Amino acid sequence: MNKLLLGAVFFMVSNVICAQQLRLNEKNVDQILKAMTLEEKAQLLVGVSQNLVNGAAGAVAGFPQFGIPSAILADGPAGLRIDWKRDGDRNSYYTTAFPVGSCLAASWDVDLARQVGAAMGNETKEFGCDVLLAPGMNIHRNPLCGRNFEYLSEDPVVSGKIAAAIVHGIQSSGVGASVKHFVVNSQEDARQSVNEIVSQRALREIYLKGFEIAIRESNPWTVMSSYNRLNGPFTQENYELLTTLLRDEWKYKGMVMTDWTDPRNTVAQVHAGNDLMEPGHKEQVQQIIDGVKNGKLSIEEVNRNARRILEFILKTPKYHGYKFNNKPNLKAHAALVRIGGAEGMVLLKNENGVLPLSSNVKTAALFGSASYYSMSCGLGSGTVNPDHVVNIVDGLADAGISCTKDLQELYAEMHRFEDARHAMERGDDYDWKPGRVQYSEFELGDNAIRSQANKADIAIFTLGREATEGSDRPVTGNNGFNLTDLEIRMLKNVCREFHALGKKVIVVINSGSVIQTANWKDEPDAILLAWQPGEECGYSVADVLTGKVNPSGKLPMTWVEDVKDHPSTKNFPMKDGCNLSESLHKEGIDVGYRYFNTAQKQVSYPFGYGLSYTSFSYSKPVVKKTKEGFRATLVVSNTGNRSGREVVQMYVSAPKGNLKKPANELKAFAKTKTLNPGEKQVLSFDVSNYGLASFDDALDQWISDKGIYVVKFGASVEDIRAEAKYNLKKAFVKKVNDILKPNKVL
Numbered sequence: 001m002n003k004l005l006l007g008a009v010f011f012m013v014s015n016v017i018c019a020q021q022l023r024l025n026e027k028n029v030d031q032i033l034k035a036m037t038l039e040e041k042a043q044l045l046v047g048v049s050q051n052l053v054n055g056a057a058g059a060v061a062g063f064p065q066f067g068i069p070s071a072i073l074a075d076g077p078a079g080l081r082i083d084w085k086r087d088g089d090r091n092s093y094y095t096t097a098f099p100v101g102s103c104l105a106a107s108w109d110v111d112l113a114r115q116v117g118a119a120m121g122n123e124t125k126e127f128g129c130d131v132l133l134a135p136g137m138n139i140h141r142n143p144l145c146g147r148n149f150e151y152l153s154e155d156p157v158v159s160g161k162i163a164a165a166i167v168h169g170i171q172s173s174g175v176g177a178s179v180k181h182f183v184v185n186s187q188e189d190a191r192q193s194v195n196e197i198v199s200q201r202a203l204r205e206i207y208l209k210g211f212e213i214a215i216r217e218s219n220p221w222t223v224m225s226s227y228n229r230l231n232g233p234f235t236q237e238n239y240e241l242l243t244t245l246l247r248d249e250w251k252y253k254g255m256v257m258t259d260w261t262d263p264r265n266t267v268a269q270v271h272a273g274n275d276l277m278e279p280g281h282k283e284q285v286q287q288i289i290d291g292v293k294n295g296k297l298s299i300e301e302v303n304r305n306a307r308r309i310l311e312f313i314l315k316t317p318k319y320h321g322y323k324f325n326n327k328p329n330l331k332a333h334a335a336l337v338r339i340g341g342a343e344g345m346v347l348l349k350n351e352n353g354v355l356p357l358s359s360n361v362k363t364a365a366l367f368g369s370a371s372y373y374s375m376s377c378g379l380g381s382g383t384v385n386p387d388h389v390v391n392i393v394d395g396l397a398d399a400g401i402s403c404t405k406d407l408q409e410l411y412a413e414m415h416r417f418e419d420a421r422h423a424m425e426r427g428d429d430y431d432w433k434p435g436r437v438q439y440s441e442f443e444l445g446d447n448a449i450r451s452q453a454n455k456a457d458i459a460i461f462t463l464g465r466e467a468t469e470g471s472d473r474p475v476t477g478n479n480g481f482n483l484t485d486l487e488i489r490m491l492k493n494v495c496r497e498f499h500a501l502g503k504k505v506i507v508v509i510n511s512g513s514v515i516q517t518a519n520w521k522d523e524p525d526a527i528l529l530a531w532q533p534g535e536e537c538g539y540s541v542a543d544v545l546t547g548k549v550n551p552s553g554k555l556p557m558t559w560v561e562d563v564k565d566h567p568s569t570k571n572f573p574m575k576d577g578c579n580l581s582e583s584l585h586k587e588g589i590d591v592g593y594r595y596f597n598t599a600q601k602q603v604s605y606p607f608g609y610g611l612s613y614t615s616f617s618y619s620k621p622v623v624k625k626t627k628e629g630f631r632a633t634l635v636v637s638n639t640g641n642r643s644g645r646e647v648v649q650m651y652v653s654a655p656k657g658n659l660k661k662p663a664n665e666l667k668a669f670a671k672t673k674t675l676n677p678g679e680k681q682v683l684s685f686d687v688s689n690y691g692l693a694s695f696d697d698a699l700d701q702w703i704s705d706k707g708i709y710v711v712k713f714g715a716s717v718e719d720i721r722a723e724a725k726y727n728l729k730k731a732f733v734k735k736v737n738d739i740l741k742p743n744k745v746l
């Protein structure tokens, strides 16, 4: 008996000593997994709360006895979101508000996206975090999605390429990225429960394609599975999605974490290949332990997921003992934001070359609350706490354009009133802060507007829209897709009074998402879409309005005349309309320009559209076969008299085959450097035969039919400037798994 006891004590002590000596490194992951108890592994799979970095979203459990530190995960897509102040600490922890996703994508500039990613990654690392939960890259299925400002595009190639560049940038700084939300999280209302029912074709070609591109090209450390269900099960519990597709087909080796949910079917999540549960709940640990004990989960599955978490930990700054300084170079990052914001801006209208503003314009009457409280980003986890946001009024002043003081004072008075009212109503709601929220609009009478027209050289009318995670955008009302009657009346009256005196009106749109334009765009002389361009908003706007920067952004999504024009609107679960428990993707692949361009339905501004202060010509393109597909080249020349950059989009029309295809599909794009007048640049575009393929649900295969592909080069999907041909002599076919079938007839 005594001997036995002695033996047991010896065994325990030697185990403790062994464990103490065993510290995680690249070569001993197997050993660590052997040494960890089931309880420890279960805990590794379930996130924990942390108090190392206030305001960071979550953490992975640490095990000091194995040399496993606790890694910190923080939002988000427009820059690091942490609390800017900490109890009992007099330092501040402001971070940079970078351009939101839709703005960055509108630059069509992968180098810029990489630089912005690198700066965001640097802040993540210097504030002691290990992963930035970005980029958000769900497809803009419908303009009403509350988080479209965080996301990139309606097109998977734009989404995939820009996301890959952001991931490359973030990870070049030594922290991880998390591409999210995998997948079809294209709406916010009922996002935790809705079943997105999508055909295999639309899923593969539209919703998965961007992720496929980003994951294959940039190998993000982590992927975040979404809140919603997809064709039945939650994505987080979907083995076909997280293992058959992501790991087996796409060969992804990184870590998958859940979006921040309450406990669901933890056993199913682990089995599906969802490595980490976030934010993590105690009962999930027990559910994993019980799952193994009662045979619902195998220990191999637990080990498989734990291994992926350990392999992730090995890459983190925490593991490498990085000494962060809480002092990234915010000044340098602000300078990048100023450039990046301006690069994403899209000039929608410029009648008679009213822009850039002539140096005679000295005084502007600024209408619209967002002229004075401009929005750098949106609300929710994609928000940021910067130390400043440059309002449009201040950016213009810095560029030598002052605003009429009485109008400014009037707006200030209204905003003071609104602040006081909100302080009373919402208490200390942290989101009620200038730089993110939309102040109300109010109406001015004709006399007041006329007196402004007398005083100012020009009117600048800012239309602001705030949007938020957690709910979709309404069609009408404040912050709706449509302008309010008050906004339309004001805009018309301002145009009438200013035009009567021969003075111009410029509209600036300060919104991360699409708004209605068709019913008022004829009124003003120019329209600049500024998005939510980050903390230097006012400077970036002034740079474009004054011509310091020649606009080169192009729309990464269609701007429709009416929100109902999107086929998806019928099925988009609006609070006051459809059934919120399921979202039937009856429109299939008819998303964005794929529908409008093919159906030749008029839109307000087409996909890929954007004006410049100069003009460009495209040469005759040359198409040459490569091992994988083809390479096209063409020469772009600046034919105007200002320096500028051009985004060239390459669309392809496929030969007739068994599948109905969109008239034109974007397959590649490129942006020139800044070209001086008369200067030229050769751009090249690579496409593989796989990249040309469509998905055939019936045969579970990707197919590019043989025949002639018309390769088109456009300044937008409706402005094709040059064409060439590619002859695919033998059909390309790639058989894949028959997975992710809709659980209901569409």
Ligand code: BGC
Residues within 6 Å of the ligand: 057, 075, 076, 133, 180, 259, 260, 381
């Ligand atoms: C959002 C994620 C975010 C997470 C952590 C969730 O509500 O959907 O995008 O990363 O919260 O804050």
